[in-house]
Amino acid sequence: MADDTTIPFILGMFTTSGSPAFPALVLDDDAAIAVEALAPLAARLGLALTGKESVFGLLQNWDHNFAALSAALAALADAKAGKYFRSALTASEFLTPCAPIDTPRQVLSELTGLPDAGELTFMPRLVSSVVGPKAKIPLPRRAGKVVAEAKIGVVVGQPAYQSSLQEAQAAIAGYLTVTDLTLLQGKHDRLSLGKFQPSFLPTGPLFVPKAFAGEIETAKMNLAVNGEVTIPSSLARRGETLAASLSRLSQDIQFFPGDILCCGAAGTPLLDDLPALGDGDIIETAVSGLGQQTLNTMTLSQQVAA
Structure with missing residues (x-):
């Protein structure tokens, strides 16, 4: 758990100059440092990192790794202890974010904007739908209307099964921005194949640890298509806290570190009332405190050319 002396940080997966994706911390001043570069300092402090090859890996032992990263950052700020490590800092603007x-x-996603869906009902999503915050979204060849919603991704950091509300709250590691896309066709398709398309679940740009996410239950969500806001919304009055949703679902589902629960806002318009996405549209999804995505749709011909 963070205290007043903890240096706030957020985590992401990045590439630079075509490199393989790697995890890095981003600080308040937009300085970034690769986890791999920070690992020797954590080891010197007796807090060797585990799973440091990815954010997913770090989440497998999250309580320990969060404490280790926090201690290493504090040492990095120390004039003597961090002397040989500060040169590893770089500006985050030189890094390209991937899916955290x-x-x-x-991955489970809350069904919102459906006239026949029960309140706060969730459905599984395919991992193949998960992409990064700057993805090009291929429009399916199947006829139908594609729409997008803004959601908050709740990231699990501890195993959770039949958890109490308190246990579920403790199991939450942090949060990220999610765009949830749906292909609307028949009534049944929208609850199955309509959400299983490739790239239909962009995430990121960053994973924000719970300790630094502020009052997440009051977070504002905005989604704009070609600059026009379609869904300004908030979790307020959702009817169930994020931890309560995790606790309720855990009565039947075993959650593991790195799992994502995508939660929507109260008062989301019916999906049929949302604007249809077309060729070359720009989708901007933002959640206060969690970052913004900028996505582009692509036609089949554009996909082949790319």
Whole structure:
């Protein structure tokens, strides 16, 4: 748990100059440092990192790794202890963000904007739908209307099964921005194949640890298509806290570190009332405190050319 001396940080997966994706911390001043570069300092402090090859790996032992990263950052700020490590800092603007957690075991998404869906009902999503915050979204060849919603991704940091509300709250590691896309066709398709398309679940740009996310239950969500806001919304009055949703679902589902629960806002318009996405549209999804995505749709011909 963070205290007043903890240096706030957020985590992400990045590439630079075509490199393989790697995890890095981003600080308040937009300085970034690769986890791999920070690992020797954590080891010197007796807090060796585990799973440091990815954010997903770090989440497998999250309580320990969060404490280790926090201690290493505090040492980095110390004039003597961090002397040989500060040169590893770089400006985050030189890094290209990827999906913070690209291989979760499980993703569940809240069904909002459906006239026949029960309140706060969730459905599984395919991991193959998860992409990063700057993805090009391929429009399916199947006829139908594609729409997008803004959601908050709740990231699990501890195993959770039949958890109490308090246990579920403790199991939450942090949060990220999610765009949830749906292909609307028949009544049944929208509850199954309509959400299983490739790239239909962009995430990121960053994973924000719970300790630094502020009052997440009051977070504002905005989604704009070609600059026009379609869904300004908030979790307020959702009827169930994020931890309560995790606790309720855990009565039947075993959650693991790195799993993502995508939660929507109260008062979301019916999906049929949302604007249809077309060729070359720009989708901007933002959640206060969690960052913004900028996505582009692509036609089949554009996909082949790319």
